[in-house]
Amino acid sequence: MAHVSMTAQVEASAKFTARRDELAAAARTTLAELGYARTSLREIAERTEYSHGVLHYYFQDKVDLITHSVRQVKAECVTRYDAIVAAAVDAPSLARAFGCAMAASLREDAAMHRLWYDLRNQSMFTATFSDDVAEIDASLQAMIWRVVARHTELADGALPDPATAYAVFDGLFWQALLAFADDPDGACARLSERAEHLLTRLVG
Amino acid sequence: MAHVSMTAQVEASAKFTARRDELAAAARTTLAELGYARTSLREIAERTEYSHGVLHYYFQDKVDLITHSVRQVKAECVTRYDAIVAAAVDAPSLARAFGCAMAASLREDAAMHRLWYDLRNQSMFTATFSDDVAEIDASLQAMIWRVVARHTELADGALPDPATAYAVFDGLFWQALLAFADDPDGACARLSERAEHLLTRLVG
DNA sequence: GGCCTTCTTTGACAGTCGTCCAAATTCTTT
DNA sequence: AAAGAATTTGGACGACTGTCAAAGAAGGCC
Numbered sequence: 001m002a003h004v005s006m007t008a009q010v011e012a013s014a015k016f017t018a019r020r021d022e023l024a025a026a027a028r029t030t031l032a033e034l035g036y037a038r039t040s041l042r043e044i045a046e047r048t049e050y051s052h053g054v055l056h057y058y059f060q061d062k063v064d065l066i067t068h069s070v071r072q073v074k075a076e077c078v079t080r081y082d083a084i085v086a087a088a089v090d091a092p093s094l095a096r097a098f099g100c101a102m103a104a105s106l107r108e109d110a111a112m113h114r115l116w117y118d119l120r121n122q123s124m125f126t127a128t129f130s131d132d133v134a135e136i137d138a139s140l141q142a143m144i145w146r147v148v149a150r151h152t153e154l155a156d157g158a159l160p161d162p163a164t165a166y167a168v169f170d171g172l173f174w175q176a177l178l179a180f181a182d183d184p185d186g187a188c189a190r191l192s193e194r195a196e197h198l199l200t201r202l203v204g
Numbered sequence: 205m206a207h208v209s210m211t212a213q214v215e216a217s218a219k220f221t222a223r224r225d226e227l228a229a230a231a232r233t234t235l236a237e238l239g240y241a242r243t244s245l246r247e248i249a250e251r252t253e254y255s256h257g258v259l260h261y262y263f264q265d266k267v268d269l270i271t272h273s274v275r276q277v278k279a280e281c282v283t284r285y286d287a288i289v290a291a292a293v294d295a296p297s298l299a300r301a302f303g304c305a306m307a308a309s310l311r312e313d314a315a316m317h318r319l320w321y322d323l324r325n326q327s328m329f330t331a332t333f334s335d336d337v338a339e340i341d342a343s344l345q346a347m348i349w350r351v352v353a354r355h356t357e358l359a360d361g362a363l364p365d366p367a368t369a370y371a372v373f374d375g376l377f378w379q380a381l382l383a384f385a386d387d388p389d390g391a392c393a394r395l396s397e398r399a400e401h402l403l404t405r406l407v408g
Numbered sequence: 409g410g411c412c413t414t415c416t417t418t419g420a421c422a423g424t425c426g427t428c429c430a431a432a433t434t435c436t437t438t
Numbered sequence: 439a440a441a442g443a444a445t446t447t448g449g450a451c452g453a454c455t456g457t458c459a460a461a462g463a464a465g466g467c468c
Contacts, residue, residue: 037326041426061427118328121325124385125241125322126239164402168371170379175374177328244454246455257419258416
């Protein structure tokens with residue numbers, strides 16, 4: 001029954017990693033809600049149906065758990081604008097769709113974006129997540145660059161460099177996220193308009 | 205001896221606020237070094253010549269102390285580019301001087317900027333410093349706007365809005381600060397170049 | 409000198425934190 | 439059903455936190 005034992009093992013392993021992801025997702029929720037500074041393992045456990053001790057069964061320590069959470073963040077937002085790029089037929093409509101997509105992302109995933117900015121900030125002090133953060137940051141920059149490069153193709157404009165393009169839209173998004181708490185609708189509307197305008201101005 | 209008593213009081217008060225500022229400066233140093241999440245009152249006290257108990261003699265509680273530290277940050281960086289604006293004779297030289305000034309600020313005050321971004325991030329979770337943070341943010345936006353508006357005067361270009369201008373240069377600076385840890389010289393050089401280029405492109 | 413106000417230290421307190429572990433429980437296999 | 443492995447629990451630990459109060463030191467005033 002070698003293959004039976006093997007499938008049992010992979011099933012057990014799959015179950016193990018599934019629960020890992022489940023707990024890491026709870027950690028993500030907690031981090032997004034309370035911020036890194038006030039997130040404790042007991043707070044995370046309270047967002048699950050388990051007790052706090054189980055976290056050390058599935059993760060080596062707190063850093064291991066949070067690292068897993070950080071890695072989950074990446075998958076959620078790295079391909080967000082690719083559909084828009086693929087569907088774009090001319091530069092103005094791409095710019096408009098991009099602005100709308102940014103605003104939608106802000107509206108729907110504000111908590112996750114707060115978490116991301118918080119963790120990215122932490123990486124300046126702890127250096128524990130700095131590798132993961134750098135990797136995600138590079139992915140986001142590449143994502144923005146796909147939008148900008150496509151817009152340049154459609155508009156026959158001048159290209160900025162990828163880093164500048166990312167920095168600019170990132171600054172815009174951060175500002176909108178800060179304003180989102182007070183005035184969600186206004187923040188989304190302004191972000192949409194400014195992102196569209198900035199894309200056309202930056203590469204046109 | 206009424207006036208003697210009064211001057212004594214004034215001197216005592218001055219001494220009191222002077223020590224407050226001294227302790228708040230130590231808190232600032234600690235926050236910049238360790239980050240908000242790991243800054244404790246005992247860590248702050250270790251950066252002074254006093255013991256940890258004295259902090260509660262000069263400040264009501266931890267929030268009071270950190271609020272004082274945040275307010276100190278403002279005075280340090282709100283008029284940083286004003287001399288450049290006053291001295292500018294034409295648009296290209298203003299843009300160049302602005303880029304150089306940003307790079308210099310990054311090089312000389314990297315720790316303070318890290319602190320500022322960390323505290324601004326915290327304001328999204330705690331709401332304790334959100335008023336102070338918003339006030340400083342508005343001051344910084346006004347500072348950037350003075351640069352951009354002056355450049356527009358000199359170049360006869362189109363004006364963006366103050367919020368967008370601030371967001372764009374803030375994003376640029378944040379990115380440079382993150383890169384500064386690995387490669388200080390390169391980060392400063394790139395920031396200088398990009399800020400100069402972006403200013404001319406944004407308003408020209 | 410001694411007195412009184414101001415300032416500083418020290419130690420304690422109640423909580424919370426990450427971590428660990430033995431016991432209890434659930435699930436799987438025989 | 440019995441036995442074994444895998445999973446979960448909940449309490450304990452030492453360390454650290456913000457806060458506070460009592461004791462002590464320092465300095466000006468009589």
